[in-house]
Amino acid sequence: xxxxxxxxxxxxxxxxxxxxxxxxxxxxxxxxxxxxxxxxxxxxxxxxxxxxxxxxxxxxxxxxxxxxxxxxxxxxxxxxxxxxxxxxxxxxxxxxxxxxxxxxxxxxxxxxxxxxxxxxxxxxxxxxxxxxxxxxxxxxxxxxxxxxxxxxxxxxxxxxxxxxxxxxxxxxxxxxxxxxxxxxxxxxxxxxxxxxxxxxxxxxxxxxxxxxxxxxxxxxxxxxxxxxxxxxxxxxxxxxxxxxxxxxxxxxxxxxxxxxxxxxxxxxxxxxxxxxxxxxxxxxxxxxxxxxxxxxxxxxxxxxxxxxxxxxxxxxxxxxxxxxxxxxxxxxxxxxxxxxxxxxxxxxxxxxxxxxxxxxxxxxxxxxxxxxxxxxxxxxxx
Numbered sequence: 019x020x021x022x023x024x025x026x027x028x029x030x031x032x033x034x035x036x037x038x039x040x041x042x043x044x045x046x047x048x049x050x051x052x053x054x055x056x057x058x059x060x061x062x063x064x065x066x067x068x069x070x071x072x073x074x075x076x077x078x079x080x081x082x083x084x085x086x087x088x089x090x091x092x093x094x095x096x097x098x099x100x101x102x103x104x105x106x107x108x109x110x111x112x113x114x115x116x117x118x119x120x121x122x123x124x125x126x127x128x129x130x131x132x133x134x135x136x137x138x139x140x141x142x143x144x145x146x147x148x149x150x151x152x153x154x155x156x157x158x159x160x161x162x163x164x165x166x167x168x169x170x171x172x173x174x175x176x177x178x179x180x181x182x183x184x185x186x187x188x189x190x191x192x193x194x195x196x197x198x199x200x201x202x203x204x205x206x207x208x209x210x211x212x213x214x215x216x217x218x219x220x221x222x223x224x225x226x227x228x229x230x231x232x233x234x235x236x237x238x239x240x241x242x243x244x245x246x247x248x249x250x251x252x253x254x255x256x257x258x259x260x261x262x263x264x265x266x267x268x269x270x271x272x273x274x275x276x277x278x279x280x281x282x283x284x285x286x287x288x289x290x291x292x293x294x295x296x297x298x299x300x301x302x303x304x305x306x307x308x309x310x311x312x313x314x315x316x317x318x319x320x321x322x323x324x325x326x327x328x329x330x331x332x333x334x335x336x337x338x339x340x341x342x343x344x345x346x347x348x349x350x351x352x353x354x355x356x357x358x359x360x361x362x363x364x365x366x367x368x369x370x371x372x373x374x375x376x377x378x379x380x381x382x383x384x385x386x387x388x389x390x391x392x393x394x395x396x397x398x399x400x
Contacts, residue, residue, distance in 0.1 A: 021055045048213055051239065051260075052231050054099040054130055055216035059127045063251045065119055072115070111242045114345050130216070136198035138191060144201075144208030146354055147246060147311055151189050151359075151387035154200075156382050158273045161361055168315055171253075183240045186307070188257035192266035201227045204356070204365050209245035212256055218244055233260040248354070249323070250311045280363070292369065294376075301373025304366045309374075311356060317378040324354070328378040339375070339384060343394045344370055359395060366386040 049059045087093045143150040145161075152159035165184045169175045174270040191197045201210050203221040211218040215231040233239075243254035248298070262270060292300070306315065313319050317328035332338035332345075346367055349357035358367060375382045 027343065028256075042393055051214045051235055051237065052216065052379060054126075054231070055214065057126050058216040061122055064122060068119060076198050103346075104260065110305075112168050130261050131228070133198045133230045135196060135229060137181070137195040138197045140189065140191070140199055142189075142199050142201045142204040142210050142221065143362075144205075144243065144333040145356060146205050146255075147243075147250045148256070148308075149189075149210070149256060153270070155213050156274060157269060158268050158277060160187050162257070164187065164255060166253075168306060168310065178340070180240065182252060183242065183255045183257070185255055185257045188259045190259045190261060190266060190269055192263045193236055193260045194263060196230055196232045199229045199230065199231070205303065205354070206247050207245050208243050208247045208254070210241070210256060211244035212241035212258055214239040214241075215258075220245060236262055236265075238258050249320075252254065253311060292365070292372075292385070294372070297369045297372040297385060298376065299368065299369075301369035301371070302377070304362065305377075307359065308362070309370065317374070317380075330379065333374050334380050336382075340394075341384070342371055342375070343367075343391065347391070347395055357400055364391045364395070365392055367391045 019275045047062055049056055071252040087095075088239045117177070121290040138211040141150075141154055143152070144337070147164070151162060152158065162185045164182065164184050165186045166178065166180075167175070171176050171180060199210065199217065199219065201219045202223045202225060203223045205223060206389045207223070209218060210221055210229075210381060212231070217229045219227045219229040221227070237260055239258045239260065241256040241258075243251060243256070245251075247254065277349055312324040313327050314324075317326060317330075319326035327333045330338075332342050345355060347357065347359040348357050368388050371391075372384065372386045374380070375384045375386075
């Protein structure tokens with residue numbers, strides 16, 4: 019009996035916890051931070067109120083008829099068949115209601131698709147499982163990856179406030195300016211979704227879809243991939259930082275200078291050699307950011323889906339080294355293995371291959387340098 023009571027108390031406690039959690043969740047769609055998102059919200063509420071009015075009329079008439087024409091009152095059912103007047107009414111009234119609903123809906127949809135007069139254009143490219151942003155008006159582009167620590171994902175430490183909704187490099191846009199997003203994909207279908215902007219656009223391989231936003235207030239706005247794009251679909255967040263135009267211009271200039279210096283420095287790196295400790299440290303960081311999602315942090319892979327690197331022939335033998343470099347640089351057609359030649363620097367590629375060939379007891383002793391990657395890369399182009 020006492021055991022049953024404890025069981026009931028546990029169920030009640032769980033119920034109260036669930037109710038408390040549900041109380042924190044919004045019951046309605048968010049209004050967003052852009053003019054177009056407010057229009058979408060207003061349209062949603064307009065349609066909602068129309069539906070409520072229809073429901074009130076229909077169910078009110080139905081319940082009134084049930085109450086006042088019940089058998090207990092001795093009411094005899096009417097005997098009638100077709101009524102042209104009724105049929106015209108129940109056709110014309112819904113058509114009229116649909117027209118009333120269609121007018122604001124059409125205006126809002128046209129406004130959502132109007133990307134003309136954009137002041138900033140960003141090419142958004144989805145990849146398993148990251149986003150690439152390229153500013154078409156400025157010499158700035160970068161990849162944006164999940165920044166949630168692996169220890170949180172594996173439940174070794176407590177979850178953070180923005181668990182699975184934080185990235186290493188957010189997209190930065192200016193406030194008060196119309197920003198056009200060109201959305202596409204490198205591999206499978208993704209969907210770039212930021213609820214606060216009322217923007218949810220599919221990223222299809224070989225196609226470019228357009229959307230836009232004009233953010234009025236500075237802030238950090240979060241979203242995620244809204245398409246089931248693979249096993250790590252939930253690890254593909256979107257973070258957008260809206261800055262005042264002056265701050266945005268300063269950020270763009272800083273990023274352009276950094277990327278220009280990085281390209282110049284890459285040539286210098288060809289003549290430089292990393293130590294094993296430096297390569298392993300950089301390689302581990304790069305591996306966890308770009309490779310661990312598929313091949314796992316311990317290099318064990320996922321049987322039947324992603325091959326293990328730990329103990330593999332490619333990562334542990336001298337004859338496999340060339341193939342190892344080639345697959346990291348150029349990927350493998352027909353699989354989820356992407357080409358990282360454009361995503362990573364020569365030094366990062368050299369470091370991550372070094373790490374994969376020496377971590378998890380692979381211990382080949384191979385130390386790959388940027389010059390070797392550069393040679394493989396230029397040789398492939400020729």
